[in-house]
């Protein structure tokens with residue numbers, strides 16, 4: 001099979017690999033959609049020498065159909081032709097973290113992660129433990145399943161951390177794939193969403209995804225604008241997806257007393273003065289991707305609310321276009337890309 005690898009310093013190559021064979025407890029999934037994720041760019045931009053994962057196939061948002069089943073996998077769990085999403089981490093399988101659906105936090109073995117130490121989904125096939133496959137609801141496309149596996153699922157995880165968003169004002173900083181998904185999900189849950197970005201096309205998409213108000217951060221002071229929109233009090237809730245330090249600070253500054261902020265974007269540094277912050281009784285949360293259980297719940301919610309998750313993808317690429325696809329994605333001016341092998 002062919003697979004996309006990163007060679008460092010923004011190098012991308014399509015290389016040949018042996019077709020995977022499933023071992024005991026494993027399945028091989030034929031990829032029908034493999035999402036591009038903002039976190040790919042950390043590896044893509046890394047210097048060649050420092051990139052230890054350069055030779056594994058990239059892509060950690062795979063979705064497809066079971067192509068081959070290894071020994072010992074019960075037919076109820078996986079059979080050829082099943083449409084599946086993939087929870088893209090696996091651990092020991094038996095520790096408390098793994099058993100509660102958080103194999104990425106496994107404390108017994110180093111978690112296995114496509115793109116880091118296992119081959120990922122930007123290929124024709126991927127081999128994974130059968131336990132890490134999750135049925136894709138019949139009404140959802142493979143693209144939707146790919147999005148729920150990471151970008152949209154990460155938004156879901158952050159919103160679950162915030163708790164009840166219904167009837168509350170939520171500022172979503174960044175309208176990339178995760179932020180756009182957060183806007184869509186929170187609006188469907190009944191939140192009044194204020195969507196913030198610096199790219200007009202992304203703000204237009206946020207409007208389509210039912211944001212109550214969109215704010216162009218290049219056009220004025222976001223913190224002031226949120227105060228005006230909330231009668232001077234501030235927002236009850238904020239989600240930060242950009243990973244940019246000054247933006248992360250705004251996520252705290254927009255909050256009303258008793259407000260909660262959830263940090264999802266990677267790379268920002270957040271500092272706060274405890275005296276000022278505790279007098280506002282703020283809650284500061286982080287959220288890292290999602291559990292297997294949350295992936296199932298997120299998919300059910302997308303189905304029951306008919307959310308247009310596919311529309312988070314603005315571009316579809318073939319594996320042959322991988323170089324151009326990542327050059328485009330590196331600009332971060334649009335939505336999300338997906339490979340359809």
Ligand SMILES: [Zn+2]
Nearest residue numbers: 037039150151
């Ligand atoms: Zn991701």
Ligand SMILES: [Zn+2]
Nearest residue numbers: 092095098106
């Ligand atoms: Zn474990």
